[in-house]
Amino acid sequence: MQTPFSVEATNLCKHVTSNDIRLDIIIDLNLQVSHAESLAILGSSGSGKSTLLSLLAGLDRPSSGDVRINGISLGELDEDGRAFIRSQYMGFVFQSFQLLPSLNALENVMLPLQLKGIKNAERLAREAIAKVGLTERIRHYPTQLSGGEQQRIAIARAFAPNPNILFADEPTGNLDGGTGKKIIDLLFDMNANSGTALILVTHDMDLAHRCQRVLKLNQGHLEAVN
Numbered sequence: 001m002q003t004p005f006s007v008e009a010t011n012l013c014k015h016v017t018s019n020d021i022r023l024d025i026i027i028d029l030n031l032q033v034s035h036a037e038s039l040a041i042l043g044s045s046g047s048g049k050s051t052l053l054s055l056l057a058g059l060d061r062p063s064s065g066d067v068r069i070n071g072i073s074l075g076e077l078d079e080d081g082r083a084f085i086r087s088q089y090m091g092f093v094f095q096s097f098q099l100l101p102s103l104n105a106l107e108n109v110m111l112p113l114q115l116k117g118i119k120n121a122e123r124l125a126r127e128a129i130a131k132v133g134l135t136e137r138i139r140h141y142p143t144q145l146s147g148g149e150q151q152r153i154a155i156a157r158a159f160a161p162n163p164n165i166l167f168a169d170e171p172t173g174n175l176d177g178g179t180g181k182k183i184i185d186l187l188f189d190m191n192a193n194s195g196t197a198l199i200l201v202t203h204d205m206d207l208a209h210r211c212q213r214v215l216k217l218n219q220g221h222l223e224a225v226n
Helices: 049-056 079-089 105-115 121-131 147-159 177-194
Strands: 006-018 021-034 038-042 064-069 090-094 165-169 197-201 213-218 221-224
Touching (some): 021 197, 021 221, 049 165, 049 197, 079 090, 090 147, 105 121, 105 147, 121 147, 147 177
Parallel strands (some): 038 197, 038 213, 090 165, 165 197
Antiparallel strands (some): 006 064, 213 221
């Protein structure tokens, strides 16, 4: 199980300018996610959900405001520093799987373990792949796997380093309904067993309500959802 952990966004803003027109995507947003909490962020397409996720993970920089990961200010770090924080604390599951095509399933799952400097990376990767039921596909490359299998390997990769927080961006967006349900069941089962905090971005209300807390991003602001 994980030790206490938190993600905190303070007065977070993100805007872009195109043809001298400013577009405010995130506006003075405040958010705190605690150890082992599961949070869903709802919003229509183009509402800025993925932008918010990128800001919280340090993949993008805010126009103003700050994000603190376990008390560490991402705004005070350069790109290498933010990458180190991601490798030490975070796991990711993306809509498009984001497996490296030149690596087989085992190598894809081993990669974050190796980047984190964890010993016995192969053993831990094999254990993670076994948990998602794909031991027989361990030497297959992404192009040899179905969409559901690729996402199961992506979940194994995300959980293998025992992250403090998992960011999931529309994790079933490229899957059919039946496969998507199995992936979500697997995601929540592994989340419950690991004590990892979860921030899930989705437009699916049914999926969102499997989380402990649901917020909606609307015109740059977060609103509570009953």
